Structures are given as structure tokens and as C-alpha cells.
Amino acid sequence: xVKVERIPKKxxxxxxxxxxxxxxxxxxxxxxxxxxxxxxxxxxxxxxxxVKSAAEEPYPDWAAxxxxxxxxxxxxxxxxxxxxxxxxxxEQRKSILDSLVRTILSQNTTDKTSLVAFERLKAGxxxxxxxxxAPAGVAEELVRCGGLAEVKMERVRAILADxxxxxxxxxxxxxxxxxxxxRDDAVVKRTLxxxxxVGPKTVSCVMMFTMGRAEFPVDxxxxxxxxxxKWLPEAATREKAYEHLNRxxxxxxxxxxxVLLVEHGKCCTRCAKNGKLQKxxxxxxxxxxxxxxxxx
Numbered sequence: 382x383v384k385v386e387r388i389p390k391k392x393x394x395x396x397x398x399x400x401x402x403x404x405x406x407x408x409x410x411x412x413x414x415x416x417x418x419x420x421x422x423x424x425x426x427x428x429x430x431x432v433k434s435a436a437e438e439p440y441p442d443w444a445a446x447x448x449x450x451x452x453x454x455x456x457x458x459x460x461x462x463x464x465x466x467x468x469x470x471x472e473q474r475k476s477i478l479d480s481l482v483r484t485i486l487s488q489n490t491t492d493k494t495s496l497v498a499f500e501r502l503k504a505g506x507x508x509x510x511x512x513x514x515a516p517a518g519v520a521e522e523l524v525r526c527g528g529l530a531e532v533k534m535e536r537v538r539a540i541l542a543d544x545x546x547x548x549x550x551x552x553x554x555x556x557x558x559x560x561x562x563x564r565d566d567a568v569v570k571r572t573l574x575x576x577x578x579v580g581p582k583t584v585s586c587v588m589m590f591t592m593g594r595a596e597f598p599v600d601x602x603x604x605x606x607x608x609x610x611k612w613l614p615e616a617a618t619r620e621k622a623y624e625h626l627n628r629x630x631x632x633x634x635x636x637x638x639x640v641l642l643v644e645h646g647k648c649c650t651r652c653a654k655n656g657k658l659q660k661x662x663x664x665x666x667x668x669x670x671x672x673x674x675x676x677x
Contacts, residue, residue, distance in 0.1 A: 438628060439621040446612040448631050450674065454610070455634045457670040458641035462648070465637040477557040478509065478546065480591035481573065482537050484583045490527045491659075498527035509555040513541050536578040545572065566594055581623050589639070595632035597639055599623040602646025605654045610671065645671075 446454070459465065486502075487495035505523045506512045512520050520537075521530040540546055541555040550556025563569050566588070573584045585598040599607075599622045607613045612629070613622050630638060645652055647659040651669040658664055 437624065439624045440614060440617070443614060443625065446607075446610070446626075446629050450610075450612075451630045451634055451638060454671065454674055455638045455641060457674060458645055459637065461665060461667075461670045462641055462644045465640045475591045477560050477587060477591055478540075478555060480587045481540065481557065481576075481579070481583070484586050485533055485536060485578060486524055486527050488533070488578070488583075489529055495527050498524040501526070509541050510553070513538060513555070533578075536576070540576050540579075543576065561592060566596075569594070581620055585623060585627070589636060595635050597623070597627045597630045597635045599626060600643060601654060602643045602652075603639060606642050606646055606652050606671070609652060610674070 482502075483495070483499045486498050490498075501523045502512070502520060506515055506520060520534045524530050524534060527533070546555045546557055548555070549559060560569055560572060563572075569588060569592070570584055573579055573587060574581070582598050582600060585596040588594040589596040589598060597603075599619050603626075604613075604617070604619050604622050607622060607626060608615055608617065613625060617625070627635075644660075644663075647653065648663045649665050649669050650656050650658060652671065653659070
């Protein structure tokens with residue numbers, strides 16, 4: 382169990398005010414010289430393996446993080462990085478298909494680069510029908526800046542052509558908006574994870590950012606800091622970390638804590654992986670706020 386020291390009341394109050402939305406981050410990796418292959422988190426697993434049942438707690442004897450630790454970490458980080466705004470995605474009716482493709486393009490590259498790739502794709506081929514009908518290589522060139530263009534677009538086209546997607550929208554456009562009406566999270570997870578190249582992190586990102594569901598995605602930053610805080614065993618994989626933290630982190634702080642941990646991992650030398658900051662312009666001037674929580 383993580384021993385947590387109380388932080389000031391103003392920090393606890395800050396946890397209630399969350400006001401920024403940040404897109405998920407993916408870690409950059411070098412592509413292999415041979416035929417490129419995306420090392421996505423669900424590469425070799427079946428959809429059943431990727432969406433585990435509630436009984437399959439990977440670390441049943443690992444009590445951390447406690448509810449109190451998660452809430453206080455959210456409060457402390459919001460004081461350091463600002464409040465996080467969590468607008469209900471279900472009210473905005475965001476495009477699930479756009480979000481899914483955007484997240485696929487973020488695999489094996491940075492969030493900033495993948496956003497450029499997605500914007501170029503949408504500018505060059507504005508509709509998903511146009512993406513399907515485009516001559517070979519056109520869509521790939523549009524997303525080339527994000528790396529592994531052929532692999533990613535092959536997966537995107539397979540999703541667009543899937544019977545559960547093709548023709549499901551207005552004017553026969555590919556669409557996944559019907560998932561907004563599916564209230565059973567397990568069904569949503571099974572559906573999304575059944576697409577090739579879509580693993581637990583991608584599924585949880587789409588569900589949290591786009592569908593407003595209580596999910597806790599685990600990216601590189603979250604995994605690294607959670608291990609520093611002893612919220613996970615050192616040997617925990619990203620998939621097992623997701624299964625554990627998604628159970629332990631309270632629903633009411635999942636969105637804010639995820640966003641804040643990602644931001645913190647980019648701005649805190651102590652908590653950045655290998656001590657390398659991705660956002661030097663936002664580097665913390667003072668001590669790491671997680672020190673007060675007796676993380677390590």
C-alpha cells in the first residue's frame with residue numbers, strides 16, 4: 382500500500398476543478414529496416430485476450446494506488462500543471478471513427494506528428510469514402526510524416542471496409558457513431574479491439590476522450606510514473622498496468638489523472654523517462670509535486 386501524506390486543503394479542492402483536454406501521447410520508435418511492423422499494444426493478442434474479464438485482476442494482492450492516493454495525486458498535479466476540463470464527450474457526439482483513426486496514426490510516433498498526419502489525410506481526402514476509393518499510395522503519402530504509412534493505412538482501410546462500419550453513416554459513409562448508443566462498456570471494448578492493430582491503449586483512449594467513458598489509458602508516461610509511485614510492480618507490462626490501474630483509480634478522477642500524468646511526464650525532469658523532457662518550455666521550476674505524496 383502506498384503511504385500517502387495529506388496535502389493542503391487547497392490542493393484537494395483543486396482536484397474538483399479540472400479544465401484542459403489533452404490528446405493521448407504515443408512513444409516514438411524507429412521503424413525496422415525490413416518490412417515495417419507497428420508494435421501496437423494488441424499486436425499478437427486475440428480480442429478476447431485484449432479485453433479481459435473483471436475476474437482477471439493481474440495483481441490482486443497489490444493494493445496501490447488507494448483511492449486517497451489517486452485523488453491526492455490528481456490535486457497535487459493540478460496545482461502544478463493547471464486544472465483539466467472534462468466536457469462530456471457523449472454530449473459533443475464526437476466522431477468515434479475519426480478518433481480511432483487518429484489514435485492508430487499516433488502509434489509509434491509522437492502526438493504532435495500524428496496530428497499533422499491526420500490533418501493532412503483529412504485535408505487531402507475529406508471523407509472516409511474518399512480514403513477507400515483513393516488510388517494506391519495516395520493516402521499513404523498524406524500520412525507519411527507519421528511513419529509506417531503502409532501498415533497504418535492498411536489497417537485503417539480494413540476498418541473502413543468492415544461491415545460494422547461501412548455504410549453505417551449518412552449518405553452511406555463509413556461510421557461508428559452507433560457505438561455511442563451502446564451503454565455496455567464490455568461490448569464497446571470487444572467491438573473496437575476486434576479490429577486489427579487496435580489494442581487496450583487505443584480502445585481506452587477512444588472510450589475516454591471521445592465517448593466520455595470512465596477509462597484510464599496507460600501510455601509511456603503513465604506507466605513510468607506509476608511504477609515510480611509504486612502503484613505497479615516494476616515488471617508490469619502496459620497491458621497489465623491498464624487492467625490494474627483501471628480498477629484502482631476512482632472513476633471521478635480517471636480523466637484528469639491520466640491527462641495530468643501525461644503532461645507531468647513531459648515537463649518534470651524527475652518523472653520523465655530517462656530524464657528527457659518533451660516540453661522543455663513547460664519544465665517545472667519547483668520540486669516535483671509527487672514528492673509530497675511519498676511516491677518514492
